[in-house]
Structures are given as C-alpha cells and as structure tokens.
Amino acid sequence: MKKLTINYDLSVRRIFYVAAIALTTSLIPSRSIAQQRTPWVTPKTAQEVKNPIAVDKTVIAEGKALYTTNCAPCHGDKGRGDGAAAAALNPKPADHSSAAVQSETDGSLFWKLTQGRNPMPSYQKILTDKQRWELVDYIRTLSRDGNKRALAK
Numbered sequence: 656m657k658k659l660t661i662n663y664d665l666s667v668r669r670i671f672y673v674a675a676i677a678l679t680t681s682l683i684p685s686r687s688i689a690q691q692r693t694p695w696v697t698p699k700t701a702q703e704v705k706n707p708i709a710v711d712k713t714v715i716a717e718g719k720a721l722y723t724t725n726c727a728p729c730h731g732d733k734g735r736g737d738g739a740a741a742a743a744l745n746p747k748p749a750d751h752s753s754a755a756v757q758s759e760t761d762g763s764l765f766w767k768l769t770q771g772r773n774p775m776p777s778y779q780k781i782l783t784d785k786q787r788w789e790l791v792d793y794i795r796t797l798s799r800d801g802n803k804r805a806l807a808k
Contacts, residue, residue, distance in 0.1 A: 722794070
C-alpha cells in the first residue's frame with residue numbers, strides 16, 4: 656500500500672509541476688504580444704535631452720561600426736527591421752529608416768538604447784554614453800531621404 660501512496664504523491668506533484676510550467680510558458684508569449692501592442696513611450700524628460708555629440712564623419716563612422724555589431728543582426732544593415740535575427744523576434748525590430756523612428760527626438764532614441772525593451776537589450780552597461788549617442792547619430796543617416804538630417808546638425 657505504501658508503494659501506491661508514494662507513486663500517487665509523485666504523480667500529483669508531477670501534474671502540479673507540469674501545470675505550473677505550462678502556465679508560466681503560456682504567459683511569456685502573451686506578455687510579448689501585449690508589449691508589441693503597447694507603444695514604447697519615452698518619458699518627457701528623456702525626450703528633451705539634447706545630443707551632446709557634434710556630428711561629423713568620424714562620429715558617423717564610429718556609429719556605423721557600433722550599429723553593424725550591435726544593431727544590424729536584428730534591425731538589418733539599412734535599419735529596416737529585417738536583420739537575420741528579426742524573423743525569430745516578437746515583437747519585430749523597429750524600422751530605423753521609418754518616419755516614426757526618424758521623428759523621435761535624439762533624447763528619445765538615446766533613452767531607448769539605454770533602457771532596452773524585450774527583446775532588445777539595454778545598452779547602458781554594454782556601451783558608453785558617447786557610443787550610444789554615436790548610434791543615435793548613425794540612426795539618423797538611415798532615414799529614407801538619406802543622411803541630410805544627421806549631417807545638417
């Protein structure tokens with residue numbers, strides 16, 4: 656009789672663990688879906704932050720090198736959100752060449768690079784402030800009308 660009780664207890668525990676795992680994993684996709692539907696709003700104070708880096712060809716070149724390494728795998732070489740890793744991501748990477756991204760303030764882009772949002776990592780501990788500003792300046796060159804805005808600063 657004891658053997659049946661032990662097996663019964665183990666079966667109940669297994670069912671509990673399987674149910675807990677199923678519930679947990681079912682919440683992860685819904686969180687991503689909810690996040691995908693939720694606009695990524697930058698706090699007003701961050702939107703107002705001005706870019707301290709003067710734009711020149713060197714800054715753009717450094718930003719491009721950082722972008723190629725850190726951003727292009729998901730956002731693509733031209734920033735259109737079509738990088739090699741993009742197909743596996745939910746939500747999909749932003750199109751950096753789009754009017755929506757290009758109309759954001761430098762402070763907003765810097766804040767998003769700093770904070771990150773699943774599946775995009777936070778770059779606060781990975782890149783220096785200067786490097787994140789260089790990325791902002793490079794992202795400006797990805798606009799569909801060329802790099803006029805980035806170099807016109």
